[in-house]
Amino acid sequence: MTRKPLTIALAQLNFHVGGLTENTDRILAAASRARDELKADLIVFPELALTGYPPEDLLFRPAFLADTDKQIQRLLEAIDGIAVVVGAPEFDQGRLYNSALVVAEGRMIARYRKRHLPNYGVFDEARYFQAGDSPMVFDCQGYRLGLTVCEDIWQEGLIAEIQGLGAEMILTLNASPFHAGKIHQREHIVCRQAKAAGLPLVYVNLIGGQDELVFDGASFVTDAQGEVVFRAPEFEENLAAVSFDQGKPLAGALSPLYREVSSEYQALILGIRDYVNKNGFRGVLLGLSGGIDSALVLALAVDALGADNVRAVLMPSRYTSEMSIEDAKAQAEAMGAAYDIIGIEPAVEAFAAMLKPVLADAKGGVTSENIQARCRGIILMALSNQWGKLLLTTGNKSEMSVGYATLYGDMAGGFAPIKDVPKLLVYQLARYRNGLSSVIPERVLTRPPTAELAPDQFDQDSLPPYEILDPILERYVERDQSAEEIIAQGFAADVVRRVITLVDRNEYKRRQSPPCIRITERAFGRDRRYPITSGYRDETC
């Protein structure tokens, strides 16, 4: 039997969590474009495209589910001349499913209910959904197509079941979030599954930022040998089609795979842009200290939003060096961002005088350093209130891990772009950015890190060098290793113990920190749920 080639469009689009009407508008527009411009027979959207991912507890609202159903009805009425596979929550007899709906010719011709619900890491799907219990295959232009949703394709045995129903190829709808290197892992697993089954596979991923998560796209098609024959770009919307001749995919564009540092940089830009725009802010502001962290955040913000939408604020104190002011100004100017200078001394002195009667015996130290940081927080929040701009915090993951940050001070802000970026990666990203065009003064990259909250203060007075700290943190926070295991890898026992104690003790600070953009395998936030109140001490610690 000779069949017409089947053309499948991959709709790698950016949806808005909860934006049911606008998401449906996008689905309909993409379906029309795929039909008219790409001559596609079928278009595949990501997992839960209709609601955005993850909708979280909105799924508990009956009105939200009713509104979702109304939009599904809109799809049924409006789709014409193309088959559409779209991810949506499906409420049936008191149970909610994470489904792939197949709509064609004014009706729902098939539906598949996700069978494996991830409930680890950032995922809470068992909180909302019931697992489906059967495989599903549908017909399109004489081809038998099997469906899976995200986590399903990572499981063994599931494709064999679909194949048992006669599937000739697999479509998979995904909302697979980014972390460094994830795309390699993802393609490796999926291509192995395709090869084992001897079936071609169409993998459609979401793109866009949603609170802590960035979905990176990089949708792809693999042939029956598990070779990738088409790959959409990372971090941007893409609507493309691949034709299958007698079930064999014809090669298409091949966007490059994940590239270290540049992919992280793109993820951070997309995360900032979507948080700002989807929440309707009129741009951002940040405190620019002359140090590397705020330098990187400024560069990211300008690259994400354009210089016109970014304002920097320099807030020197008696401990701020001339070098810091010069470098901060130079950087703002190089990036074309407006900046203001507001010295904090009058407020710091006012607090010192006000607190003197009560804290007669105060020794300065942390109390006084925190007051400085919090005066800056007040200034930045006042400007944020007045300008309607989102305040970005500039703290990195190394600081957030050990609590080297002031709650309500430098931690004040609505979004924390580099909270999941370890300090050493901050340097790499800054160098990467300077490689595109020089915007961060070289001195910012080479001077020893300092919080400038006390005379001649350097990070390394209170913390181990970042070359030691970062690898310990990765092992303890991201890989759950014990003190004993980390020490066995050659790290000094006293340093390891001190770092672990600091991480444990600062859970309360992290609990009140703004959301970040997840770029590692385990970010602080939904991804890592620790009790604040805990009597646990690693016995080897």
Added chain:
Amino acid sequence: MTRKPLTIALAQLNFHVGGLTENTDRILAAASRARDELKADLIVFPELALTGYPPEDLLFRPAFLADTDKQIQRLLEAIDGIAVVVGAPEFDQGRLYNSALVVAEGRMIARYRKRHLPNYGVFDEARYFQAGDSPMVFDCQGYRLGLTVCEDIWQEGLIAEIQGLGAEMILTLNASPFHAGKIHQREHIVCRQAKAAGLPLVYVNLIGGQDELVFDGASFVTDAQGEVVFRAPEFEENLAAVSFDQGKPLAGALSPLYREVSSEYQALILGIRDYVNKNGFRGVLLGLSGGIDSALVLALAVDALGADNVRAVLMPSRYTSEMSIEDAKAQAEAMGAAYDIIGIEPAVEAFAAMLKPVLADAKGGVTSENIQARCRGIILMALSNQWGKLLLTTGNKSEMSVGYATLYGDMAGGFAPIKDVPKLLVYQLARYRNGLSSVIPERVLTRPPTAELAPDQFDQDSLPPYEILDPILERYVERDQSAEEIIAQGFAADVVRRVITLVDRNEYKRRQSPPCIRITERAFGRDRRYPITSGYRDETC
């Protein structure tokens, strides 16, 4: 066959999450006391007593599980002359179970794996555990005893399975958190199950505060007719025994059931006491404004920790009335708490001058109100840093719902005791407390609520009266009702819409707020997981 009566001890104890060694010490001490003083044959501990509940992501650490196993070994070696049923995580062949272990005569004579894992509300058990797949019954002194763990007993059909194995009574290990009225619901379900099966049942619950949760105890025994014959008190540790003669429980003490307002008050006290003590703080401090919210928090703190461990700080501004200062002083004195007075004007003026060049066109309003609140935050945090005392915030649930609070200002603090207490309940609790002994000046209870951040400002200028606001919030936040449903109950449409918009818009503030004590059916925190970035608007809104 005539058997000796079986005496079962109910160990309603307060465990420390992660405190593996101290928890095991407590288990051993209670087992010895039950054997020697209560002449018990068997002692039953709560769910996950060994680790405390909930251990959250500590369960992902291999070292934590290994340390847990070491403590289980200690139990096996040390327990003598009594059988012990204790809740603990059990790692077996790469899978983790939420188990009830039965230890006697130096060995583990039985183990049961929880079959129904709650993954809703505050619970994330599917994140950690594998569900068990079979019922279990063990022998003790010639009696056949069936086991269940918490959620199991809320399910239908499970007791019948246990009965099928010959169980004559059911033991259930629990970590069932408090909310108002929960104990009625709990006893109703459990007694119905006992009656349906015609089996007596021993229900042992945890007590104590753990971050957002308070476990209220109120362990009980029901006979085969579903009548409660013994009940331990709420909110305190209790070790008691009930004898079963030929399987029929002999009546014991019957502590009273949940009493409205007084139970909430006790829950709040226990929550504060455990958060402060388990985290090792040297007492607490709070800002005392002369208003009802901080008045209640002061009373709760003094009742929880003793007046010596509580310090109040009055921070008047130009908008603070004489009445507020007088009432705050009177209250601190009535409760015997030390207080300091630190006016905020110098700092407020310093910020006004510093910001003037940048905010030349500032209209005051929210920006200026927030600066005042944040100056107070800085003062309180400086004192917290210096004294090593935990700062309590004083905001209530009504404010937190609609964002009537300043991030980093009055929201600054490590713990938010009344964040889950709606404003009307704040009044009820204050009146209840004054009924015990008069500590809150009557004027505080009767004056119109005001934030005193602007001249002649009252809450009701910006918010609907609390008599309207609180019921709308309960329907929208706790019961997931739509605008349409709420309006249909007789609330003004424009008010409902405004309230809903405020709730939706302020998710970002709540995300950075300190943990509270959950006393309603849905608290802000782990219990309610909303996206910050959300395009959802209730269509009926």
